[in-house]
Amino acid sequence: MYYKKFSLFTVYFLLIAMPDLVSAQSNSQTVLQENTTETPVPEQVDVRPEAADSEIRDRLSGILAATGWFIDTEVEVTDGVVFLRGTTETDDFKRWAGELARNTQDVAAVVNQIQITEPDIWNYEPAFTGMRELWRSIMRTIPFWVFGLIVVTVFWGLSLLGAKVTRASLKKREINILLQGIAAKAVAVLVFLLGLYIVFHIADLTGVALTVLGGTGLLGIVLGIAFRDITENFLASIFLSIQNPFHAGDLVEINGTTGFVQRLTVRATLLMTMEGNHLQIPNSTVYKSSILNFTSNPNQRATFTIGIGYDDSITTAQKIGAKIFEEHPGVLKEPEPWILVDKLATSTVNLQFYFWVNTHIHNLLKVKSSLLRLIKTAYMEEGISMPDEAREMVFPNGVPVQLTQNSPTSQKRKNEIDKKTQLTEDSKIAAEGEGKLESNDDEIREQARQSRSPEEGGNLLKPEQSK
Secondary structure (H helix, E strand, C coil): HHHHHHHHHHHHHHHHHHHHHHHHHHHHHHHHHHCCCCCCCCEEEECCCCCHHHHHHHHHHHHHHHHEEEEEEEEEECCEEEEEEEECHHHHHHHHHHHHHHHHCCCCCCEEEEHHHHHHHHCHHHHHHHHHHHHHHHHHHHHHHHHHHHHHHHHHHHHHHHHHHHHHHHHHHCCCCHHHHHHHHHHHHHHHHHHHHHHHHHCCCCHHHHHHHHHHHHHHHHHHCCCCCHHHHHHHHHHHHCCCCCCCCEEEEEEEEEEEEEEEEEHHHHHHHECCCEEEEEEEHHHCCCCEEEECCCCEEEEEEEECCCCCCCCHHHHHHHHHHHHHCCCCCCCCEEEEEEEEECCEEEEEEEEEECCCCEEEHHHHHHHHHHHHHHHHCCCCCCCCCCCCCCCCCCCCCCCCCCCCCHHHHHHHHHHHHHHHHCCCCCCCCCCHHHHHHHHHHHHHHHHHHHCCCCCCCCCCCCC
Protein backbone atom coordinates (compact mmCIF):
# COMPACT_ATOMS: atom_id res chain seq x y z
CA MET A 1 0.00 0.00 0.00
CA TYR A 2 2.79 2.41 0.92
CA TYR A 3 4.61 1.55 -2.30
CA LYS A 4 1.48 2.35 -4.30
CA LYS A 5 1.21 5.74 -2.65
CA PHE A 6 4.87 6.39 -3.32
CA SER A 7 4.38 5.55 -7.01
CA LEU A 8 1.44 7.93 -7.25
CA PHE A 9 3.56 10.63 -5.59
CA THR A 10 6.33 9.97 -8.12
CA VAL A 11 3.91 10.40 -11.02
CA TYR A 12 2.54 13.54 -9.40
CA PHE A 13 6.07 14.92 -8.99
CA LEU A 14 6.97 14.22 -12.63
CA LEU A 15 3.76 15.78 -13.99
CA ILE A 16 3.40 18.69 -11.62
CA ALA A 17 6.76 19.50 -10.02
CA MET A 18 8.97 19.16 -13.10
CA PRO A 19 7.55 22.28 -14.83
CA ASP A 20 8.15 24.13 -11.61
CA LEU A 21 11.70 22.81 -11.52
CA VAL A 22 12.33 23.91 -15.11
CA SER A 23 10.86 27.30 -14.33
CA ALA A 24 13.04 27.55 -11.23
CA GLN A 25 16.10 26.69 -13.30
CA SER A 26 15.23 29.36 -15.87
CA ASN A 27 14.61 31.93 -13.17
CA SER A 28 17.83 30.95 -11.43
CA GLN A 29 19.83 31.50 -14.61
CA THR A 30 18.21 34.90 -15.07
CA VAL A 31 19.06 35.84 -11.51
CA LEU A 32 22.62 34.62 -12.03
CA GLN A 33 23.02 36.82 -15.11
CA GLU A 34 21.45 39.97 -13.70
CA ASN A 35 22.81 39.99 -10.18
CA THR A 36 25.59 37.78 -8.94
CA THR A 37 26.24 39.73 -5.76
CA GLU A 38 22.78 39.97 -4.19
CA THR A 39 20.74 36.73 -4.21
CA PRO A 40 17.07 36.87 -3.13
CA VAL A 41 16.09 34.89 -0.05
CA PRO A 42 13.63 32.08 -0.95
CA GLU A 43 10.26 32.03 0.70
CA GLN A 44 8.71 29.07 2.51
CA VAL A 45 8.92 25.88 0.41
CA ASP A 46 6.11 23.45 1.12
CA VAL A 47 6.23 19.85 -0.09
CA ARG A 48 3.09 18.46 1.47
CA PRO A 49 1.80 18.15 5.03
CA GLU A 50 4.11 16.04 7.15
CA ALA A 51 6.71 15.61 4.51
CA ALA A 52 9.09 12.67 4.90
CA ASP A 53 12.87 13.06 5.10
CA SER A 54 13.31 11.51 1.68
CA GLU A 55 10.81 13.88 0.15
CA ILE A 56 12.64 16.85 1.66
CA ARG A 57 15.95 15.47 0.38
CA ASP A 58 14.64 14.95 -3.13
CA ARG A 59 12.99 18.34 -3.24
CA LEU A 60 16.09 20.22 -2.09
CA SER A 61 18.43 18.19 -4.29
CA GLY A 62 16.34 18.97 -7.34
CA ILE A 63 16.21 22.70 -6.62
CA LEU A 64 19.95 22.98 -5.91
CA ALA A 65 20.77 21.03 -9.05
CA ALA A 66 18.42 23.19 -11.11
CA THR A 67 20.19 26.41 -10.12
CA GLY A 68 23.51 25.26 -11.49
CA TRP A 69 25.29 27.18 -8.71
CA PHE A 70 26.54 24.13 -6.84
CA ILE A 71 28.98 21.31 -7.67
CA ASP A 72 28.83 17.81 -6.18
CA THR A 73 25.73 18.68 -4.28
CA GLU A 74 24.73 16.23 -1.55
CA VAL A 75 21.63 16.62 0.61
CA GLU A 76 21.04 14.40 3.63
CA VAL A 77 17.95 14.62 5.86
CA THR A 78 17.72 12.86 9.22
CA ASP A 79 14.70 13.47 11.46
CA GLY A 80 14.08 16.84 9.88
CA VAL A 81 17.71 17.95 10.14
CA VAL A 82 19.15 18.86 6.73
CA PHE A 83 22.85 18.42 5.98
CA LEU A 84 24.08 20.32 2.92
CA ARG A 85 27.38 19.40 1.29
CA GLY A 86 29.10 20.39 -1.92
CA THR A 87 30.93 23.42 -3.30
CA THR A 88 29.88 26.80 -4.69
CA GLU A 89 31.58 29.95 -5.94
CA THR A 90 30.25 32.65 -3.59
CA ASP A 91 29.18 33.02 -0.01
CA ASP A 92 25.82 34.35 -1.23
CA PHE A 93 25.04 31.03 -2.90
CA LYS A 94 25.94 29.15 0.26
CA ARG A 95 23.75 31.43 2.34
CA TRP A 96 20.93 31.08 -0.19
CA ALA A 97 21.07 27.28 0.01
CA GLY A 98 20.90 27.44 3.81
CA GLU A 99 17.89 29.76 3.73
CA LEU A 100 16.23 27.50 1.16
CA ALA A 101 16.59 24.48 3.39
CA ARG A 102 15.52 26.40 6.47
CA ASN A 103 12.32 27.58 4.76
CA THR A 104 11.41 24.11 3.52
CA GLN A 105 8.41 22.44 5.16
CA ASP A 106 9.03 20.24 8.24
CA VAL A 107 12.75 21.10 8.41
CA ALA A 108 13.84 21.27 12.02
CA ALA A 109 17.45 22.45 11.55
CA VAL A 110 20.02 23.04 8.82
CA VAL A 111 23.70 22.17 8.86
CA ASN A 112 25.29 24.03 5.99
CA GLN A 113 28.59 22.36 5.12
CA ILE A 114 28.86 23.69 1.59
CA GLN A 115 32.42 24.76 0.78
CA ILE A 116 33.30 27.92 -1.17
CA THR A 117 35.81 27.31 -3.94
CA GLU A 118 38.79 29.64 -4.14
CA PRO A 119 38.72 31.58 -7.43
CA ASP A 120 41.56 31.26 -9.87
CA ILE A 121 43.89 34.24 -9.61
CA TRP A 122 44.12 34.34 -13.39
CA ASN A 123 40.39 34.28 -13.87
CA TYR A 124 39.37 37.66 -15.22
CA GLU A 125 35.76 36.74 -15.67
CA PRO A 126 34.65 38.49 -12.46
CA ALA A 127 36.43 41.64 -13.59
CA PHE A 128 34.80 41.49 -17.00
CA THR A 129 31.47 40.81 -15.39
CA GLY A 130 31.92 43.79 -13.07
CA MET A 131 32.88 46.02 -15.99
CA ARG A 132 29.82 44.88 -17.93
CA GLU A 133 27.60 45.58 -14.94
CA LEU A 134 29.21 48.97 -14.49
CA TRP A 135 28.70 49.79 -18.13
CA ARG A 136 25.07 48.70 -17.96
CA SER A 137 24.63 50.80 -14.84
CA ILE A 138 26.15 53.85 -16.56
CA MET A 139 23.99 53.36 -19.63
CA ARG A 140 20.88 53.04 -17.46
CA THR A 141 21.70 56.32 -15.67
CA ILE A 142 22.37 58.34 -18.85
CA PRO A 143 18.70 59.35 -19.28
CA PHE A 144 18.59 60.52 -15.67
CA TRP A 145 21.78 62.59 -16.04
CA VAL A 146 20.44 64.15 -19.24
CA PHE A 147 17.21 65.03 -17.48
CA GLY A 148 19.09 66.33 -14.43
CA LEU A 149 21.33 68.50 -16.63
CA ILE A 150 18.27 69.95 -18.35
CA VAL A 151 16.61 70.70 -15.00
CA VAL A 152 19.75 72.31 -13.57
CA THR A 153 20.23 74.41 -16.72
CA VAL A 154 16.61 75.59 -16.66
CA PHE A 155 16.74 76.53 -12.99
CA TRP A 156 20.11 78.22 -13.48
CA GLY A 157 18.49 80.44 -16.09
CA LEU A 158 15.52 81.03 -13.80
CA SER A 159 17.88 82.01 -10.96
CA LEU A 160 19.59 84.59 -13.17
CA LEU A 161 16.21 85.92 -14.30
CA GLY A 162 14.97 86.07 -10.70
CA ALA A 163 18.10 87.94 -9.61
CA LYS A 164 17.70 90.44 -12.45
CA VAL A 165 14.02 91.03 -11.70
CA THR A 166 14.73 91.43 -7.97
CA ARG A 167 17.52 93.90 -8.58
CA ALA A 168 15.37 95.95 -10.97
CA SER A 169 12.44 95.97 -8.54
CA LEU A 170 14.59 97.13 -5.63
CA LYS A 171 16.32 99.72 -7.81
CA LYS A 172 12.96 101.33 -8.57
CA ARG A 173 12.36 101.64 -4.83
CA GLU A 174 15.77 103.33 -4.44
CA ILE A 175 17.15 100.58 -2.23
CA ASN A 176 20.93 100.85 -1.79
CA ILE A 177 23.28 98.79 -3.92
CA LEU A 178 24.37 96.39 -1.18
CA LEU A 179 20.83 95.30 -0.32
CA GLN A 180 20.03 94.97 -4.02
CA GLY A 181 22.96 92.60 -4.46
CA ILE A 182 22.18 90.56 -1.34
CA ALA A 183 18.50 90.18 -2.20
CA ALA A 184 19.25 89.29 -5.83
CA LYS A 185 21.81 86.66 -4.83
CA ALA A 186 19.46 85.22 -2.20
CA VAL A 187 16.68 84.79 -4.78
CA ALA A 188 19.11 83.24 -7.27
CA VAL A 189 20.46 80.77 -4.70
CA LEU A 190 16.97 79.73 -3.54
CA VAL A 191 15.77 79.11 -7.12
CA PHE A 192 18.89 77.11 -7.98
CA LEU A 193 18.64 75.04 -4.78
CA LEU A 194 15.04 74.24 -5.68
CA GLY A 195 16.24 72.83 -8.99
CA LEU A 196 18.90 70.72 -7.23
CA TYR A 197 16.29 69.45 -4.78
CA ILE A 198 14.08 68.33 -7.67
CA VAL A 199 17.00 66.44 -9.23
CA PHE A 200 17.88 64.73 -5.92
CA HIS A 201 14.24 63.92 -5.29
CA ILE A 202 13.88 62.23 -8.68
CA ALA A 203 17.06 60.27 -7.95
CA ASP A 204 15.56 59.24 -4.60
CA LEU A 205 18.35 61.09 -2.80
CA THR A 206 16.21 63.54 -0.84
CA GLY A 207 17.97 62.60 2.38
CA VAL A 208 21.34 63.32 0.81
CA ALA A 209 20.10 66.70 -0.40
CA LEU A 210 18.83 67.65 3.06
CA THR A 211 22.10 66.50 4.58
CA VAL A 212 24.09 68.64 2.15
CA LEU A 213 21.93 71.66 2.87
CA GLY A 214 22.24 71.10 6.61
CA GLY A 215 25.99 70.73 6.31
CA THR A 216 26.13 73.95 4.28
CA GLY A 217 24.31 75.80 7.06
CA LEU A 218 26.62 74.35 9.67
CA LEU A 219 29.62 75.31 7.56
CA GLY A 220 28.28 78.86 7.38
CA ILE A 221 28.09 79.03 11.18
CA VAL A 222 31.65 77.73 11.54
CA LEU A 223 32.97 80.22 8.99
CA GLY A 224 31.03 83.00 10.68
CA ILE A 225 32.77 82.25 13.97
CA ALA A 226 36.19 81.90 12.33
CA PHE A 227 35.85 85.17 10.40
CA ARG A 228 34.00 87.09 13.08
CA ASP A 229 35.56 90.47 12.28
CA ILE A 230 34.86 90.15 8.57
CA THR A 231 31.29 89.07 9.26
CA GLU A 232 30.82 91.93 11.73
CA ASN A 233 32.05 94.50 9.19
CA PHE A 234 29.80 93.01 6.51
CA LEU A 235 26.71 93.13 8.74
CA ALA A 236 27.60 96.67 9.82
CA SER A 237 27.78 97.71 6.15
CA ILE A 238 24.25 96.36 5.66
CA PHE A 239 22.91 98.31 8.65
CA LEU A 240 24.72 101.48 7.59
CA SER A 241 23.27 101.11 4.09
CA ILE A 242 19.76 100.76 5.52
CA GLN A 243 19.99 103.57 8.07
CA ASN A 244 21.98 106.01 5.87
CA PRO A 245 23.59 108.12 8.63
CA PHE A 246 25.61 109.92 5.94
CA HIS A 247 25.93 110.27 2.18
CA ALA A 248 28.93 110.49 -0.08
CA GLY A 249 30.55 113.91 0.28
CA ASP A 250 29.20 114.61 3.78
CA LEU A 251 31.52 116.19 6.34
CA VAL A 252 31.38 113.95 9.41
CA GLU A 253 33.25 113.27 12.62
CA ILE A 254 33.65 109.57 13.43
CA ASN A 255 35.60 108.28 16.39
CA GLY A 256 37.25 111.69 16.88
CA THR A 257 38.27 112.10 13.21
CA THR A 258 36.73 114.71 10.91
CA GLY A 259 36.62 114.28 7.16
CA PHE A 260 34.53 114.03 4.01
CA VAL A 261 32.90 110.65 3.33
CA GLN A 262 34.20 109.14 0.11
CA ARG A 263 32.75 105.64 -0.06
CA LEU A 264 31.28 102.81 1.96
CA THR A 265 32.31 99.27 1.06
CA VAL A 266 31.49 95.92 2.66
CA ARG A 267 34.64 96.27 4.80
CA ALA A 268 35.30 99.91 5.68
CA THR A 269 34.22 103.55 5.40
CA LEU A 270 36.67 105.82 3.58
CA LEU A 271 37.13 109.45 4.69
CA MET A 272 39.15 112.31 3.23
CA THR A 273 40.41 114.22 6.27
CA MET A 274 40.74 118.01 6.38
CA GLU A 275 44.50 117.52 5.94
CA GLY A 276 43.92 115.72 2.61
CA ASN A 277 44.65 112.19 3.86
CA HIS A 278 42.59 109.06 3.23
CA LEU A 279 41.39 107.33 6.39
CA GLN A 280 39.77 103.87 6.40
CA ILE A 281 37.57 103.08 9.40
CA PRO A 282 36.15 99.52 9.80
CA ASN A 283 32.38 99.49 9.43
CA SER A 284 31.92 97.81 12.80
CA THR A 285 33.73 100.74 14.44
CA VAL A 286 31.65 103.25 12.46
CA TYR A 287 28.41 101.55 13.41
CA LYS A 288 29.28 101.47 17.13
CA SER A 289 30.70 105.03 17.24
CA SER A 290 28.99 108.38 17.62
CA ILE A 291 28.66 110.00 14.18
CA LEU A 292 28.62 113.80 13.98
CA ASN A 293 27.32 114.90 10.57
CA PHE A 294 28.15 118.51 9.80
CA THR A 295 26.58 118.47 6.33
CA SER A 296 23.10 117.25 7.28
CA ASN A 297 22.43 120.74 8.74
CA PRO A 298 24.50 123.46 7.00
CA ASN A 299 24.03 125.93 9.86
CA GLN A 300 26.69 125.50 12.53
CA ARG A 301 27.32 127.46 15.71
CA ALA A 302 30.76 128.56 16.89
CA THR A 303 31.95 130.37 20.01
CA PHE A 304 34.92 132.31 21.30
CA THR A 305 35.80 134.17 24.50
CA ILE A 306 37.19 137.68 24.98
CA GLY A 307 38.08 139.15 28.38
CA ILE A 308 37.70 142.90 29.08
CA GLY A 309 38.91 144.94 32.03
CA TYR A 310 36.86 145.42 35.16
CA ASP A 311 36.83 149.21 34.61
CA ASP A 312 35.29 148.87 31.13
CA SER A 313 31.55 148.92 30.40
CA ILE A 314 30.15 145.44 29.74
CA THR A 315 27.08 146.78 27.91
CA THR A 316 29.27 148.90 25.64
CA ALA A 317 31.39 145.88 24.78
CA GLN A 318 28.23 143.87 24.08
CA LYS A 319 26.81 146.58 21.81
CA ILE A 320 30.04 146.78 19.82
CA GLY A 321 30.09 143.00 19.36
CA ALA A 322 26.39 142.88 18.43
CA LYS A 323 26.92 145.59 15.79
CA ILE A 324 29.81 143.68 14.28
CA PHE A 325 27.70 140.48 14.20
CA GLU A 326 24.87 142.35 12.50
CA GLU A 327 27.07 143.87 9.79
CA HIS A 328 29.18 140.77 9.09
CA PRO A 329 28.05 138.89 5.93
CA GLY A 330 29.15 135.51 7.28
CA VAL A 331 27.03 135.63 10.45
CA LEU A 332 23.40 134.47 10.22
CA LYS A 333 20.65 136.66 11.60
CA GLU A 334 18.57 133.61 12.47
CA PRO A 335 19.30 131.97 14.84
CA GLU A 336 20.34 135.26 16.47
CA PRO A 337 23.90 135.62 17.82
CA TRP A 338 24.53 136.02 21.55
CA ILE A 339 27.09 137.92 23.63
CA LEU A 340 26.89 136.74 27.23
CA VAL A 341 28.92 137.33 30.36
CA ASP A 342 30.54 133.99 30.94
CA LYS A 343 32.89 134.41 33.91
CA LEU A 344 34.35 136.95 36.34
CA ALA A 345 37.99 135.94 36.14
CA THR A 346 40.96 137.15 38.16
CA SER A 347 41.66 140.28 36.13
CA THR A 348 39.04 140.17 33.35
CA VAL A 349 35.34 139.90 32.74
CA ASN A 350 35.00 137.13 30.16
CA LEU A 351 32.42 137.60 27.40
CA GLN A 352 31.27 134.52 25.45
CA PHE A 353 30.34 135.17 21.80
CA TYR A 354 27.90 132.77 20.05
CA PHE A 355 27.18 133.03 16.32
CA TRP A 356 25.86 130.84 13.45
CA VAL A 357 27.39 130.31 10.01
CA ASN A 358 26.06 128.60 6.89
CA THR A 359 28.98 126.26 6.17
CA HIS A 360 27.77 125.58 2.63
CA ILE A 361 28.50 129.23 1.83
CA HIS A 362 31.16 130.41 4.30
CA ASN A 363 34.08 128.76 6.02
CA LEU A 364 33.50 128.60 9.76
CA LEU A 365 37.14 129.05 10.73
CA LYS A 366 37.60 132.05 8.43
CA VAL A 367 34.48 133.75 9.73
CA LYS A 368 35.60 133.19 13.32
CA SER A 369 39.01 134.68 12.56
CA SER A 370 37.41 137.70 10.93
CA LEU A 371 35.11 138.32 13.89
CA LEU A 372 37.92 138.07 16.42
CA ARG A 373 39.97 140.58 14.47
CA LEU A 374 37.08 143.03 14.04
CA ILE A 375 36.03 142.89 17.69
CA LYS A 376 39.61 143.33 18.90
CA THR A 377 40.03 146.37 16.59
CA ALA A 378 36.73 147.91 17.68
CA TYR A 379 37.55 147.49 21.36
CA MET A 380 40.92 149.18 20.87
CA GLU A 381 39.25 152.11 19.07
CA GLU A 382 36.73 152.52 21.90
CA GLY A 383 39.40 152.24 24.55
CA ILE A 384 38.14 148.94 25.98
CA SER A 385 41.05 147.11 27.54
CA MET A 386 41.65 143.41 27.09
CA PRO A 387 44.11 142.52 29.86
CA ASP A 388 45.98 139.24 30.02
CA GLU A 389 45.01 137.20 33.05
CA ALA A 390 48.39 135.53 33.31
CA ARG A 391 50.68 138.59 33.27
CA GLU A 392 48.73 141.81 33.88
CA MET A 393 48.47 143.42 37.30
CA VAL A 394 45.61 145.80 38.02
CA PHE A 395 46.37 149.08 39.83
CA PRO A 396 43.05 150.55 41.13
CA ASN A 397 44.50 154.05 41.59
CA GLY A 398 46.41 154.02 38.32
CA VAL A 399 50.11 154.51 37.64
CA PRO A 400 51.42 158.07 37.09
CA VAL A 401 53.38 158.53 33.87
CA GLN A 402 55.60 161.52 33.19
CA LEU A 403 56.83 162.32 29.70
CA THR A 404 60.43 163.44 29.37
CA GLN A 405 61.47 166.42 27.31
CA ASN A 406 63.50 164.16 25.04
CA SER A 407 60.34 162.48 23.50
CA PRO A 408 60.10 163.94 19.99
CA THR A 409 56.64 165.14 18.96
CA SER A 410 57.14 163.98 15.38
CA GLN A 411 57.74 160.42 16.51
CA LYS A 412 54.58 160.48 18.62
CA ARG A 413 52.55 161.81 15.71
CA LYS A 414 53.97 159.14 13.43
CA ASN A 415 53.04 156.42 15.90
CA GLU A 416 49.50 157.76 16.06
CA ILE A 417 49.23 157.71 12.26
CA ASP A 418 50.59 154.16 12.07
CA LYS A 419 48.16 153.05 14.74
CA LYS A 420 45.25 154.67 12.93
CA THR A 421 46.31 153.02 9.67
CA GLN A 422 46.59 149.67 11.44
CA LEU A 423 43.11 150.04 12.93
CA THR A 424 41.72 150.92 9.51
CA GLU A 425 43.27 147.80 7.96
CA ASP A 426 42.05 145.62 10.82
CA SER A 427 38.51 146.94 10.36
CA LYS A 428 38.10 145.17 7.00
CA ILE A 429 35.63 142.30 6.84
CA ALA A 430 38.13 139.93 5.22
CA ALA A 431 41.83 140.50 5.73
CA GLU A 432 44.50 139.42 3.27
CA GLY A 433 45.59 136.52 5.46
CA GLU A 434 42.06 135.16 5.69
CA GLY A 435 41.41 135.32 2.00
CA LYS A 436 37.82 134.98 0.96
CA LEU A 437 35.32 133.85 3.57
CA GLU A 438 33.66 131.34 1.21
CA SER A 439 33.61 127.67 2.10
CA ASN A 440 36.35 125.54 0.58
CA ASP A 441 34.52 122.22 1.05
CA ASP A 442 34.02 121.84 -2.69
CA GLU A 443 37.76 122.16 -3.25
CA ILE A 444 38.45 119.32 -0.81
CA ARG A 445 35.74 117.17 -2.43
CA GLU A 446 37.24 117.80 -5.86
CA GLN A 447 40.67 116.89 -4.51
CA ALA A 448 39.22 113.65 -3.14
CA ARG A 449 37.62 112.80 -6.49
CA GLN A 450 40.92 113.26 -8.29
CA SER A 451 42.91 111.18 -5.79
CA ARG A 452 43.35 107.41 -5.91
CA SER A 453 40.97 105.56 -3.63
CA PRO A 454 42.81 103.04 -1.40
CA GLU A 455 39.60 101.14 -0.64
CA GLU A 456 38.44 99.01 -3.57
CA GLY A 457 34.94 97.60 -3.97
CA GLY A 458 31.55 98.95 -4.91
CA ASN A 459 30.39 102.16 -3.26
CA LEU A 460 27.28 101.47 -1.19
CA LEU A 461 26.47 105.14 -0.60
CA LYS A 462 24.21 107.40 -2.57
CA PRO A 463 26.04 109.82 -4.86
CA GLU A 464 27.04 113.26 -3.64
CA GLN A 465 24.20 115.73 -3.49
CA SER A 466 24.58 119.19 -4.94
CA LYS A 467 25.11 121.69 -2.16
